[in-house]
Amino acid sequence: MEILIPNKEQSGCGLSGVINRKGELIKGEVIIESICCQMERGNGLGAGYAAYGIYPEFADYYCLHVMADNKQALKEVEEILAHKCYLVHQERIPTRATPGISSPPRFRRYFVKPRYEGEIREICEGTADEDDYMVDLVMLINKNVAGAYVISSGRNMGAFKGVGFPDQIANFFRLEEYSAYIWTAHNRFPTNTPGWWGGAHPFTILDWSIVHNGEISSYGTNRRYLEMFGYHCTLLTDTEVVAYLLDLLIRRHGLPIELACMALAPPFWQEIDRMEEPEKSVCTAIRAVYGAAMLNGPFAILFAYNGGLVGLNDRVKLRPLVAAKKGDFYYMASEEAAIRAICPDPEEVWCPKAGEPVIVELEPDTIPNQRSYLRGEGVQVSAPICRFPTAVEEDEEED
């Protein structure tokens, strides 16, 4: 008998992210330089990048980045895809031999659309349900195909990750050849899992991508909560739960991103008790209903989607996170040095407070299939936050 309780890994890490609010493309070198400036925060056992806006020619298709240990696993994935999707294009993800990286897994990308069977075809095709369909598909592959993992599954975006230092991984995936309007990057310092390509960050589901520095002590609670909604944590790491929680809270439950961030890193009861209505009831309800979604433990995360980049710290700020702005560029990183390496003269630099999200969305209608999850206009949720409502140009608030 086997008792299946995934072991989570523990790690400390470096993060970096950049976004241009006008959707201007940023070269891969920029993010590489920034993350490599934080080399000491990793130990060569994992690095990764997420890039948004890199597949404009297939912008309407979900792009599955698939990592496989062998041909057989890939074949099985392709069988599932042939059965469940319309496939417009597939190719090897270009890589190059890189010193220090030995026996990497295979990487392929597939540009697909869901293929509905039978009667529901007319109803579901082209609707928001496609996202649910893709989530199920990713879960199916990750759970059932031994040796193959979907490492990203969003439209017009992709994740590139593996075992190595960030410069090696960037070189391996030829990232200098891509340009994106959002980049996030991660340099990993795992402490108890052997290097495994699937275990590197970012973690993704649909177009959500997460890079994370920290340990989620509430992992067991979060994982079991997500299981109730059909998410299965298969990648043996606590960061995965963040991706699924965001998908559940923001996309499926339709919570405004501000409140989803609050659910992940909520204010303390003593603060809530001092609040006025209606904030007080909103916060109380968020904590009572989404208590199992709270991320407890030290963390700084950057998460991105087709339309925005968000930085968030745990509720007592046990891990570093710095943000900066220059013109339409916004930067977030573990260390200020990583920002100054690529933006020597920012207009503003600040340290977001504990539990205070920094939400930067693209200006409206900048890219195809753009998503916007900001709902409140200049609303103070729990603490002062920096965010950009899509309706009001440059209406910025910060502490």
Add this chain to the structure above:
Amino acid sequence: MNPQKEKAKTSTPRKKKKIQFSKFYPDFLIERDWDRCIKCKICIRECTYEAHGWDQKRETLTEDHSKCVGCHRCEAMCPTGAITIRKHPSAFREHDTWKPWFIKNVYKQADTGGVLLAATGCAVPFRNYWDHLVLDACQVTNPPIDPLREPMELRTYLGPKPDKLEVVPEDGRFQLQTRIGPWIKLEVPIMFAAMSYGAISLHVHQGLARAAKELGTLYNTGEGGLHASLYEYGSNTIVQCASGRFGLHVDYLNAGVAIEIKIGQGAKPGIGGHLPGEKVTEEISKTRMIPVGSDAISPAPHHDIYSIEDLRGLIYALKEATEYKKLVFVKIAAVHNAPAIASGIVRAGADVVVLDGLRGGTGAAPTMFRDYVGIPIELALAAVDERLRQEGIRNQASLVVSGGIRCSADVVKAIALGADAVYIGTPALIAVGCTMCGRCFTGKCPWGIATNNPELIKRLDPETAFEKIYNLVHGWAHEIQELLGAMGLNSIESLRGNRDKLRAVGLNEVELRILGVKHAGE
């Protein structure tokens, strides 16, 4: 033969005094140190079982070991420390099957022809799973949190939670669209289990009620109704509706914040309750709405609940009667099929499911029931929590467990297995002096706890009861905060159902699977 109807043979009066085997072999030995004894006779007054006596002729104290129940009252009260109560050293020939316990029980029943009665909870050494579970702590990769410096939150909301929340931005602020509540706020996830006024004294009830109020938690009236002096603690009260329906009227139902339908109790699943007429005094009679001196017998089933739909009927009848302002708890004994039953209860509309395990305490239960009916709460809890999650209805009701929780680590483990909160009964009684003598049903509790004798209840005043109970839970709450902090958590909801924080030591694979925990070392 129907034992209920047939009279036992000894009850027909006979001239010759019958031999009583059970009296020959006392459980305890009263040892008096004659060098210390000053013959003050306090022990005689203190002992409610008349184990101490006075020999007028010889001007000396006597003791009847066979009457001693091991309550230690005399030992505690003796001004010179002259008394020691020991397990009686007299031994039977060693026999692994026929232990003295069984031999003596046979004597007792042969003497009386009755049902063996006991109190407290299951005394059989079935595996105690709490003692096979250990907790995690942070080292290096994750900093422990110091509750003396950082907030450490134990607040818990009981009641059904919607799957999701809807909000709308209005005038730049978010407004809740989803209707929520009623919920009950607990500042500490430890409540006081149902112990009726009648089974325990009014003073203990007053102490529990005040402690619940000061601690920000709830106490439970049990099925004995609510004494007039306790209505002021309404916001910290759960009123119980058991099969006897004693003291139940609409003001009572509306007096608390929740109503608990008691289907069963861990100490005696499948049977009702019995408060002997001796305990039914004037005050009790008023509160329970029964005549003085009459036995208060709660039937085994609720006579209006013969199926799950009937339960639904009662749940909604109570909700209607209280205008949907109160939460309805449904308490069952943990039995074999607990997961399916719990699922039915949630679907029947209960807001909170209470599971009471094999080791749950009582003031009176047939020994066979106390010891051999029901299952350990640890396993029941793990199975019920998992089942409700699989069915996607875990958020529709809160889960409260009781029965055998002895310390704050047990509370932490219960929450990690999936409970929202726990009930404690026995620890609260021990806090006010109970020595677990297990003779509550006699109405002679020498510590003034499980009695209504006006003289005896003076031995425990409400103020002391309050202080002791308050201190106990206060101490536990602090320990829970320390344990949480060591695990790197600063809020109890991140522990709830977090079985990763548990490891088992010395359990087999079936047990591990049911508990959903890994073995230590994995």
